[in-house]
Amino acid sequence: MTAGPWLVLGAGALGQLFAARLATTNDTGSIALLGRHGALNQVRLQETDGNWQTRTLAYPTMAPALVIVATKAFDAEQALKQAQLAPGTPLLLLQNGFSVQPRLSTHWPGPVLCAATTEAAYRQPPPATGVVHAAAGHTWLGDLAATHGALAETVAATLTRAGLAASACDDIGERLWHKLAVNAVINPLTARHRVHNGALAAPPFSAEVEELCAEIAQLMAAAQISPPTEGWRGWVSAVIEATAGNRSSMLQDVLAGRPTERDAILAPLLALADTHALAVPRLRACYHATPG
Known part of the structure; x- marks a missing residue:
């Protein structure tokens, strides 16, 4: 279900971190990053060892097999509308809080995975550019109804191979x-x-x-x-x-x-x-x- 390109919606620190790490694996075919001002073709990431890496990203021209929604909670639904995704596209939500997750889980026509992550990252203040991976953590993911376990296992395995430790769980709520x-x-x-x-x-x-x-x-x-x-x-x-x-x-x-x-x-x-x-x-x- 997740074979093919993935898309990250939201070019904040967490979105850039996930896109940069996923760009190191061939599991997704390609990874694209779409921010408020359009697509980003690369991300500069400082790894936890202090070394800087530049990761090249794909342009979001194909229907994604999975969308990682890394916007702020109050922007998530509008970002999805603007992305004009095919009905049924699986989502992985990275938002803080517990507001948009139940709404999208109820109303989105495709599978909706929710994540609780302890990965820490921040954007460098202007005029510098780049994202600092401040601390490696762990990401737990699953759906609120516990009906998409196989999808959660597949996504967790892909994130783990990309250097973002992850586990599927049935108690994500x-x-x-x-x-x-x-x-x-x-x-x-x-x-x-x-x-x-x-x-x-x-x-x-x-x-x-x-x-x-x-x-x-x-x-x-x-x-x-x-x-x-x-x-x-x-x-x-x-x-x-x-x-x-x-x-x-x-x-x-x-x-x-x-x-x-x-x-x-x-x-x-x-x-x-x-x-x-x-x-x-x-x-x-x-x-x-x-x-x-």
């Missing part, structure tokens, strides 16, 4: 909630205080982390979403430690004057609070303090 919990703490706090992730491990920010984790734990328990093995606070702390030197995607957006994914990341949690009549003052304060 839970994994998306786990990632959302981390993003709901790290992104708004780092964006508001203009700090790297690691700063959240120490006072004065650690107290805010504790309060947000307590509210998230209450919400997840009400929604019967199982916590990570290390618990919500332990899970968030582990990610903060592992990504200490990283700038969150929301901080990057704020510094660049771009719209943020505030609604994709925080609104699902506020909706849970409304559904279960729970007070979450810290999460609501984060929402209102974060630019949209």
